[in-house]
């Protein structure tokens with residue numbers, strides 16, 4: 001363990017956006033303040049200390065410098081750099097109308113609680129104190145700032161300009177770099193580490209080359225003897241780019257190997273037909289906590305973004321005695337860096353092979369709607385939107401007035417109130433009822449993974465969903481005097497064709513295995529189709545039997561994979 005007592009890097013956050021939270025077009029979108037708060041959470045997760053925020057209302061980030069000119073001055077002040085923005089940057093085009101784009105300057109020091117003597121022992125700032133800023137800008141106190149973090153992925157050009165504007169003394173970082181940094185701190189398996197490094201290199205490559213191009217142009221632009229410097233610059237770009245590319249090729253090769261192995265494992269797993277249920281959702285929604293509540297596993301759950309990076313699989317036994325594999329996955333976030341999705345594609349592919357997805361939503365978050373939309377966007381990107389999905393409203397205990405959730409409906413304790421009617425319900429009961437009915441309307445299951453509320457109901461839903469999605473194709477002959485059976489087939493399944501014959505209706509349909517069994521037990525003649533299992537146990541044999549040998553095989557495979565990953 002290192003670094004826990006080192007001073008934290010101090011950062012200022014910068015965000016732009018068209019709308020503030022209070023005037024958002026839709027409650028299902030991240031406003032400027034929401035997004036910056038999330039960025040602050042990301043910064044804290046990465047181990048940084050947020051000391052200030054700068055926001056600007058702009059329809060879109062300034063193409064050259066992310067924020068406008070006036071705001072840059074403010075930012076330099078905030079960083080304790082002198083007021084004057086050096087000389088006009090050659091790449092900053094004339095944007096005379098810049099300052100008309102925004103109507104509001106805002107800088108805000110974070111309320112950082114720190115003891116006095118920490119301040120006293122802090123090294124003296126190497127930077128000159130900030131001059132008194134001109135009005136109407138606020139007057140920030142000079143303060144040491146190590147890094148400025150921008151709330152979007154900066155283009156190579158913005159990156160370069162901003163580094164210059166901050167005198168190359170205060171570091172420039174952006175949302176993507178921050179997420180990549182968290183991922184690299186958290187990746188545990190060899191595969192995860194390879195994937196993150198790959199994403200980081202892909203991110204650096206265009207920026208590196210552009211940076212050198214910039215130097216090269218500078219050198220070449222000078223009158224006279226620039227030639228030699230230019231030549232060196234060119235050579236350096238080539239070397240650096242080649243090194244990066246070589247490393248990327250090497251990483252790709254390694255990742256391909258891992259993914260071939262994974263595919264082989266998946267194939268073998270598919271051969272043992274045990275359904276895979278994957279937990280997906282926004283980061284910090286409570287996926288790992290739900291997994292723990294379902295299987296009692298000690299999976300790390302933390303109030304941190306991206307606590308889980310490497311997929312964890314556990315076995316869950318359903319009430320009907322069948323098992324499923326439950327997989328916890330990396331959380332999603334709005335504007336997930338594309339390089340990262342690409343690098344993690346192999347891991348995310350697992351989601352695509354699931355029989356069922358449990359989409360865990362932190363329903364206590366005011367941003368639940370926006371987070372659901374963000375998750376659905378990633379699922380669409382992965383081609384996983386058509387996998388059957390159960391929406392799980394988690395953290396219902398954290399809804400105001402919920403008070404831990406009173407379990408309703410059990411008639412057994414109904415008498416305790418002495419025949420209480422709905423009118424004399426407690427607030428908590430009313431709240432529970434309201435949450436449950438809202439969830440039901442949205443086709444969601446309300447749970448609190450923290451208190452265990454609703455977890456049994458969730459298990460039941462998982463079981464019945466698996467039954468529902470495990471349709472089997474049957475061809476049966478329904479005698480005319482058993483018309484109700486026809487109705488039942490239509491209700492429970494999907495009818496492919498119906499033909500009327502002398503002896504009854506010939507139906508080809510896809511029905512749940514349990515319904516197929518019932519048809520067989522009713523003495524309906526099965527014409528081909530799935531094996532309706534004359535075996536006597538009669539249970540809904542949704543999941544093929546999972547034997548001891550299968551178990552041992554899986555364990556062996558998992559271990560093999562882990563060992564491979566560690567070499």
Ligand SMILES: Nc1nc2c(ncn2[C@@H]2O[C@H](COP(=O)(O)OP(=O)(O)OP(=O)(O)O)[C@@H](O)[C@H]2O)c(=O)[nH]1
Nearest residue numbers: 284285286287288289302303306307308331449450
């Ligand atoms: N109040 C409350 N808090 C919860 C509940 N479930 C999870 N949490 C908390 O929410 C935080 C995040 O939980 P995790 O299970 O780590 O969330 P996750 O979705 O796995 O997060 P990542 O792995 O970071 O994507 C933790 O501090 C949990 O204790 C719940 O039902 N109620």
Ligand SMILES: [Mg+2]
Nearest residue numbers: 287288307308
């Ligand atoms: Mg997790």
